[in-house]
Amino acid sequence: MKISPEEVAKVARLARLDLSPEKIGQYAGQLDGILGYMDKLAELDTSSVEPMYTPVDHVSVMRDDVARKDYDRADILKNAPETDGSFFIVPRIV
Numbered sequence: 054m055k056i057s058p059e060e061v062a063k064v065a066r067l068a069r070l071d072l073s074p075e076k077i078g079q080y081a082g083q084l085d086g087i088l089g090y091m092d093k094l095a096e097l098d099t100s101s102v103e104p105m106y107t108p109v110d111h112v113s114v115m116r117d118d119v120a121r122k123d124y125d126r127a128d129i130l131k132n133a134p135e136t137d138g139s140f141f142i143v144p145r146i147v
Contacts, residue, residue, distance in 0.1 A: 056084045 058074075061081045065072045072080070126139070135142040 056081050056088060 058077045058081045061077050061084065062072070065077065065080075130136045130138075130141070133141045
């Protein structure tokens with residue numbers, strides 16, 4: 054597939070990009086190379102290849118999210134500057 058400079062200029066105009074004629078020619082060549090490589094890949098027989106979303110196996114390193122009670126309320130309230138015995142006391146902001 055050949056990408057013309059006119060097509061690159063049209064896409065640039067739609068994307069509201071102001072490209073110089075030199076850049077349009079440069080991008081046309083680069084896009085033509087990319088699409089040429091895609092055409093080359095399309096020639097391969099992939100009928101026996103199972104589709105995948107990524108070629109890398111991802112293993113979650115995060116632990117399962119399990120609700121648990123690690124601290125008592127009294128232990129947590131020890132760190133508060135002011136409490137009423139059950140809750141933190143904070144300054145009113147209004």
